[in-house]
Amino acid sequence: MRGIVVVGNGMAGSRLVSEVRARDKKARVTVFGAEERAPYNRVLLSNVLAGTTRADQVRLHGPSWYDDHNVTVHLGTEVVAIDRETRCVITADGGRTPFSVLVLATGSEPIVPAVPGAERAIAFRTMDDCERILAAANAARRAVVIGGGLLGVEAARGLAGRGLPVTLLHLKGHLMDRQLDHEAGQVLGDTLEGLGVEIMTGVTVTGITDGKVELTTGHVEADLVVAACGVRPVTALALDAGLHVERGIVVDDEMRTDDPAIFAIGECAQHDGQVYGLVAPCWEQAAIVADLITGADARARYRGSRLVTRLKAKSVELAAMGETHLTDADAEIVRFTHRRGGTYRKLVIRDGRLVGAILVGDPATVGTLTQLYDRGGPLPADRSGLLFPGLAGAAPVSPSPVRMPDAAQVCRCNNVTKGQIRACWEAGARDVAAVAAATRATTGCGSCAETVGGIVEWLCEQEGASA
Template identity: 45%
Template sequence: MSARVVVVGSGMAATRLVEELLARDTGARITVLGDEPHAPYNRILLSALLEGTHRADALTLRGLEWYADRGVDLRTGARVLEVDRDAREVGLVDGTRLGYDRLVLATGSIPTLPPVRGLVGMDGRLDERVHAFRSLDDALRLSRAAASARRAVVVGGGLLGLQVARALGVRGLDVEVVEGGDHLLRSQVGAPAGAILARDLRRLGTAVYTGTRAVRLTPAGLVLDHGYTLGTDLVVLTAGGRPSVALARAAGLAVRRGVVVDARLRTSDPRVHAIGDCAQRGDRTTGFVAPAWEQAGVLAEVLAHELAHEPARDVARDVAGGADPRPGRTLPAYEGSRTVARLRATDLDVAVLGEPETAEGEVVELTNPVAGSHRRLVVRDGVLVAATLVGDLSRIGLLTQYYDRGTVLSPGEPGALLRGERPGAGATPSAATLPDDAEVCACAGVNAGRVRACGSLEQVRDTTRATTGCGGCAPAVRQLLATRPSTTLEGTRA
C-alpha cells in the first residue's frame, strides 16, 4: 500500500513540498489540508492585489485542477483540530479523521494583536476600522474598505508595513506609518538606511512616526504614546506575528518559539516534520520564502528516502545519521539559509543579503541622502558576507552572485562596487551576460542556465518557480529569455 503523507497547511512552503515530492515520484498518497477556502496562493503578492496591479486569481500558485490531475487530495476549508500521534491520525473540525504515515506541519504564522486599547469592542469583535494583513481574505476586505476611505494608519514599519503603506498610497489614500522602533525596517537594516527609507516615504506623501507606539483607538482616531491622535478611516496591523504552533504544542511536540526541528526537518516525533514559518531550526525561525522553499526541497528528499526504505528499517535510527544505503549518496541537511530579502513596494527599493547589522567583518558604507541611496557591504577575509542596498538596486545581481559564490574580492573592489564600477571589468554585466551558474532567483534558488533552458516566461514559472516568490527577479528573467540564442528556443525544459 502507498504511504500516506498528510500536509497541514497550503501556503507557499506546502505547495513547494508537493511539487518536490511529485518530481521525485515517491508514489505516496498526498493529502493537503488548507484551512482557507482558496487554492494555494502567493502571499508575497498580497500588497500587489491591494495596490490593484494584480487580480486575486493571478496570485494562485497551483489551481485545483493541477492537484486533481496529479492525484493529490487538496482539501480547502479544512481546519485541523488535533494530531493523534499514537493513532497516527489528524482530526478535522468537521469530525473527519485521516491517517498518516508521515505528517508535515506547514502551518505558517499568525498575526498578534498589539497592546492597543480599543481595537476590540465589548462584543469581542475588532473595530470595523481595524484590519489585519496576512491572508487573501484580509487583503480583499482591506481593498474594499480602501475604496471608500481617505486616510489610513499602518502600525508597523517592517517589510509588510511598508508594502501596505505604499499600496494604499498608490491608491490615493493619505497614509501614516507608526513604528515603535527607532527606525524603519529595524530587523533588516541599520539607522542610516532606515532614515533614507523614511525620507523616501515622506517624499512620496506618507508620514512616518518612529520611536512611538499606538496606545489607544478612539472614535477620533489612533492615539500615540506621546498623546498625539491620528485621525483615520483605516488601521492596518502589520506589526506582530508569531509561528503557528498551537497544533504542535497540543500534540506534545517540542515547541519553543516555533516547532523545533533538526537538520532533516523532523520534530521530536520522527514521523512528524515541520517546514516554513512555523519551524524552528536552532534558535531561528524564518519569515521568508527562500528558506521555506529550501526546507521543502530538503524534506522532499528525506521523505523520498524514508518512504522507499522504511519497510527494512526503523525510521528513528535510519534517518538520525542522514545515511542512505545507496552508494555515494547522503541525505541533504538544512542548517539554516542565508537570507536574501527584497522589499516589494512601488517606488521603494530595498535588498538585504545576510544579516548586515550583525555580521562580523569589515564594513564599507556609502550614503547619499540627496539621491536617497544607502549601500553597506560587510566583507570578511575578502568575501562578501552581507549587504544592504536602499534606493539603488543596480548592483544587486552582481552582489548576489558574489555573495552566493563566496567570491574573493580584491582590496579595492568593495568600494568600487558601491561607487558603481568593478575594477578592471568595465560596466556591470547585464542579466544577459551572467554565467549559467549565477543565481537569478533567490527565492527558488534558480540560476541563469535554468532560465535560459526555458522557452517562455510561463515555462520558467512552471518548471523552476522563478518569479513566483517576491517577483524581484522578473526583469532579469525576461532579459535572459529575450537574449537567448534562437537555436535553443524550441522544446527545451529546465
Template identity: 40%
Template sequence: MTTRKEKLVVVGNGMAGVRTVEELLKREPNRFDITIFGKEPHPNYNRILLSSVLQGDTSVDDIILNTYEWYEQNNITLFTGDPVTHIDTKQQFVISEQGQKVAYDHLIMATGSNPFMLPLPGADLEGVIAFRDIEDCEKMIDAAKNYKKAVVIGGGLLGLEAARGLLNLNMQADVVHLEHYLMERQLDETAGDMLRDELASQGMTFHMGKQTKQINGKERVQAIQFNDGEIVEADLVVMAVGIKPNVALAADSGIETNRAIVVNDFLETSAPNVYAVGECAEHNGIAYGLVAPLYEQGQVLADTICKKEQVDGYKGSLMYTQLKVSGVDVFSAGDFREGEGKKAIRVHDEFEGIYKKIMVKDDKITGVVLYGDTSDSPRLLDMMKQGEDISDMSKAVLLPSEDAAGGQSPVVNMEPHETVCGCNGVSKEDIVQAINQDGLQSVEEIKQHTNASRSCGGCKPLVADLLQETLGSDVDIAQAEPLCGCTDLSHDVIQEAIKSQMLTNPREVMNVLGWENEEGCSKCRPAINYYLNVIHPESYEDDDRSRFVNERVHANIQNDGTYSVVPRMYGGVTNAEQLRKIADAADKYEVPLLKVTGGQRIDLLGVNKEDLPDMWADLDMPSGYAYGKAIRTVKTCVGEDFCRFGTQDSIGLGMKIEKKFERLSTPHKVKMAVSACPRNCAESGIKDIGIVGVEGAWEMYVGGNGGVDLRPGDLLTKVETSEEVMEIISAFLQFYREDANYLERTSHWIERKGLDAIRDEIIDNMEMRNVYAERMETALEHKPEDPWHSLSHNEKKRQELFERKPVELV
C-alpha cells in the same frame, strides 16, 4: 499486484507546504496518496504578492500559484476552509474542523504564522485588522469605499506595502513606527531614512519613535493615542508589527515546541513520521519568515521523506531580502551592522537615490544593503554563500558603476553557477539550459519551467535580460509574454494567427489555438474581441459578451453599485438645450451628484442600472465613452476667438478631432487635448495626443499620461495646417491600434517601441503614413453606431443588453 501508496497528509495549504509537495512529486510522482488541509477558502497562492493585490497592480487570480486543476491533475485531495483541529500521533490520523478523519504514513506540519496583534485597549474595535491574507485585503478595499483615514502600525516591509496600497485606494495613510528609522531589520539608518523620504513624497505621513497606548472609539475605531498623549484620527487601523509561528495544534498534540515547532536537520519533529516546514518550524533556535529558506527546507524534507541517500540535511539559511518596496528596489543580506573587525564599502548617490553598502570581515563579505539599484545583488549574494576571499578585489569590482558596466545587465557577466532567483534557488545555467532545450520564449514560460521569478518577482528583470541575451534579437521580451493564464501564446503570436489562419470569432480563436479554458477569461476575451475588430474591421461583429459591464451598459459602475453617466460634449462645448436635458434627467432620475469632469463634461453620478436605457433615451445625447477602451475626450481651451493669447482655433480643431474619432476602439483609453498657445490651458502636454498652437503652426505631442505614472508627452512633429494634424492623428492612432498590446497605454507603447521608430513609420515615410490613414478610414466607416441612439427605439435590443451574461467579466 498493486503497490499501496503511502498516505501523506499536509496540514496547511500555504507556500512552504505545497512547495514541499511539488518537490515530492518531482522525486516520486506515483508514490504518495496526498491530502492537503487549508484554513483559507482558496488554492495555494503567493502571499508575498498580496500587497500587489491591495495596490491594484494585480488580481487574486493572478497570484494563485497552484490552481484547483493542478490538485486534480496530481490526484491531490484538497480541503479548503477546513483546518485540522486534532492530531493523533500514536494511531497516526488527523481530524479536521468539518469532521474529516484521514490516516497518514507521513504528516507535514505547514501551519505557517499568525499576525501579531498588539494587546492594546480598543484592539477589538471594528476597523482594527491585520494584513496577512486575502480576506484582510478585501476588508481594506471595502473600508476604502466608505472611510478615508487609515493608520498602519508598523514601519516594516509589510506595513509599508499596506500603506502604499491604502494610498492607492485614495485613503490617507499614516505609518506609526516604534524605531527611529524604517525597516530596521532589513536596512541601515541611511537606507531607512532614504526610504522614508521617498515614501513621504508619495503621500505617506510618518510618526517615528512612537508607541501606541490605546485605540479609541465606541463600536468602530476613531483614533489612536500614543504614550506621549498625541492623538491621530483613524477610520481604519492596520497592525503590521510581526508574526508568530502557529504552534497551537502541534503543542496540543504533544509535539515539542519552543517559539515554533522544533525540528532537526531533517525537518523531523519529536513525533514519529511528523515533520514541520516553513514559518512554523524552528531549526537551531531560528524560525525563518522569508520564502527562500522555506523552499530550501522543502527540498531537504522531500529528500528525507523519499529516503534519498546522502541527504545532507538542512544547515540553516543565509538571511536575505530582495523586494520592491512601493516602487523602490531594496536588497539586504547577512549581517550588515557595523562592529569590531568590520569595514564598510559605501556608494551613496543622493542625486540618483542610490545607496550601497558592503560589510567586510576577515576578507569576506558579511552583509550587504542595496537601495535604489539592486542589480549587483545576485553576484554579491553568491560571493557571500561561497565565502569568497575578496582580498584581491578592488572596490570598483565589488560595486561597479553604471558606466563601468557599459550599460549591460549584470546577468550577462554572471558565472553559470551563480543564482538569478534566490527565492527558488535557480541559477543562470538552469535558465539558459531551459531556454535552449525547451525552446522557451517568454519570462512566463521560464517561470513555469524553472520557478525563476515565481515568488517575490524581484528577479524578473534579470530573467528577462537573460532571455534577451540568450535569444538575441530573435525575441521581443514585451511581446513574448503570454496573453493570460488560458494560453502560453503572446499577444503578437495571437494576432498573427488571426491574420494567417483567417480566424473570425473569439470561440474559433480559442479552439484553434488550444485554449486551456474553453470559455476564456476576463483578460483574454476582451483582448481577442479587440484584435478581431482591428484585423477584420469590415466583417467582424463585436461580441458584447466579451466586454466588461461598463462597456455593456455604457456607464461607469461606482463603489455602491450605481452608475455614472457621461454624455459627450464635443471639445468641452455645450449649449442651453443640452444643459436643460441634463438637468431634467437629473431631476427625473433623482441623481444625487452632478460633477464637471477633468475632460470638460458633466458626470451624472448615482444612477440605478435599471434606469440607464431610459435616461439615455431622455438625454438624446451621444455617450461620452467614459468607460471604454476608446477615444475618450478632446479637451480644448477657448482659443483665438476669445483668448488674447490664443494663436489658433483650438475649439474648432478639437471638435473636428472628437467628431471624427469618437467611438473608435483602441488598445486602451485615449485622451486628447488642443491648446491654442504654449500656455497649454487644455493640458496638452500630458495627453495621449496633445496639440499645441504656436504662431502659424501646430506642435503635436504623443504618449503623455496624467495618471499615477505621470509622463510628459514627446514632441512628435510640427505641422502648419489642421489638415496635416488630422492626417497624422489618423496614422498615429492606426499604428497604435495595430501594433500595441491590448491594455497598453500610448505612454507604455512609445517607451517600448521608441519614438524614433514611430517617427520613421508615420512622419518620415509618407507612403506608410498614407497606408495607415487609409486603414483608419476603413475602421471609421465600420465603427459602431452610437449605442443609445440606436437602442432607445428598440426595446428588444435594450432587453438583450441587460439579459446577456458575460463570461466572468465584471
C-alpha cells in the same frame, strides 16, 4: 489507507505537495488548508493591495491541479489535534485521517497590538485580509498602518499608491530596524514620504477608537487601520501533541520533529534556533522533506539559509542581507549615501569576505553582491567597483547576461541559475512565462523578473545574430 498528510496549504505546504508529486506520482497525499481558497503567493499580496496585480495572478495552483495530480485536498478544514498513538489527524468536524508521515506547515499568525480597540484594526496577512482592506479603503479618507517592518512598508506603499493618505507608525527609531541600519532607514523613510506616506517613528500606540489611533504623545486620525506588527509561528497543534516547541516547532537537519513520523517546515519550524520568515528557506525545506519522504534522496539535509530580504514595489526598492548592523570596530564598512537621490549602499566585510550588505534605491549591484554573499568568495581590492560598477577601472560587476556566469543564481526563491534558464530556453522555453513554467523562476517574490526577461531577450538576440 495511510499516506502522507500535510497540515497547511500555504506557500510551504503547497510547495511540499508539488515537490512530492514531482518525485512520486503514486504516493497517497492528503493536504488540509484552513483557508477556503486554493494556495496563493502571500509575498505578492502587497502588489494586490497596490492594484498592480490581480488576485487571480498570485495563485500557486489552478482549480484543477489537485484532481490532475491525484491529491486529496480539504480546503476550509481546520486540523485541531494529532493523535500520535493511532497516527491520525483530527479535524474540527471530528473526522480522522490516518498518516504514515505527517508534515506540519501551519505557518504563522499576525501579531495585533494588545491595546483597547485592537479589533478595529485589520491584520495584513491573508488574501481575505487584503480584500477587507481594499473594501475599507474605498470608503476611507485616511489610513494608518501600525508597524514599520517589511510588511508595514509594503502595506503603506500599496495604500498610498491608490491615492489614500497614509501614516506609517513604528515603535523603533527607524523603519525596518531588523534589516536596516539607522541611515538606511532614514533614506527609506525619505523615499516613502516622497510618495505620500507620512512617517512617525519612535511612537507607541495606546488604543484605537472610532476614527483615531491613540498614541502616548497624542493621536492620528484614521478611518482605516492596518496592523502589520509582525507574526508568530502557529505551534498550538504541535504543542498539544506533546512535540518539542520553543519559539517554533523544533526540527533537526531532516526537518524532523522529536517524533520521527512528523516533520515541520516553513514559518512554524525552528531549525538550529532560527525561525525563517522568508519564502526561499520555506521552499528549500519543502524540497528537502520531499526528497526524504519519497526516498528520492535519503541523504538530503537542511543546513540553514543565508537570508536576503528584498522589497521591490513601485518606486521603492531595497535589499538587505547578512550582518547589517556591524560597526567599523567589528568589520570593514564601505558605505555611500545620497539621501536626496534616495540611494544608500553599504558593504560589511570581514576577512576579505562579504558578510552583509544594504542597498536602498538603485538595485544594479544586487545580483552580484548576493552571489558574493552566498558563496563567500574573495572580494576585489578596490571596493568601489562593488558599489559603482560603472566606474573606470572598477571590477566587472555587471548584471549583463554576457558577463554573468552560468552558475550565477538568478532566482533566489527557487534557486534557479542562469545556466538553468539557458538550458530550458534551448529546450524551447522562449519567453518569461515559459521559463517560469519550466524553472519556477519569478514565481516567488518576483524581484528577478526583470533579470530573467533580460536573459531571455539576450538569448533570442544571440540566436538571431548567429542565424
